[in-house]
Amino acid sequence: MPHTLSVNAEPCPDKAQALAQRLNLPLNEESNAQNDFALGWWPDPKALSETQTFKLALFPPTSGPVYVDFVGGKKNHRRQFGGGKGQPLAKAVAIQDRPRILDATAGMGGDAFVFASLGCDVTLVERSPIVAALLADALERGQQPDVPEDIRQIVERMSLVCADAADYLRAERPNVDVIYLDPMYPEKKKAAAKKDMQALQALVGPDLDSEALLAAALHTAEKRVVVKRPKGAPALKGPEPNATVQSPNTRYDIYSIKALNRPS
Known part of the structure; x- marks a missing residue:
């Protein structure tokens, strides 16, 4: 890990102490040291929920708080105006069949939330304990009593596992x-990444074992494996995809288990 990481005690000292112990991280009694990452609870002034005024956030040294939010913000906006079942992501996973989906590279949970919003039960697998903590906090906030019923139902279809996905x-x-699968792809130097992606890359780096994860996925999925790739990027090493779904900046490689004649 290229940066040190700690947990800020204020403004939620009890939660902070429990999180620091669970993640085996130092606890900061005062403000975080400069140039360090910190986890802490952020009082979001735009929060829709009145019962939970604090969001667990990652505080990078050069930007504002990075957190996961399924109640408001960009994820909920995408749910309302992102194209629904007609969007390329939904087509790639055959959303019309309401498949049971495992998101093996959950990250900040954006794609998993799309799947759940379209009626699928989704298992989010995230190997970074830090990112998993952000996801767990968002899932908890998304089930508070004063959260709109439709969002609560979506979040209830999402379950989280903190583990290496291939294992x-x-x-x-x-x-x-x-x-x-949405492996973290090395960012092009001339393209500025979003702050949440910058924070993720600083903490966990690019995925270097994507081929092993693809192999494990192909031996597990009942119907298909879908791999998100940047436009123009090569397919992952392994079998050739059976089909692709294109979008302006992204390609979804589809591996049909039936077409691949997977051994039993």
């Missing part, structure tokens, strides 16, 4: 129809 697939063999 989890090999050990647990979860019963899922579709496994979705």
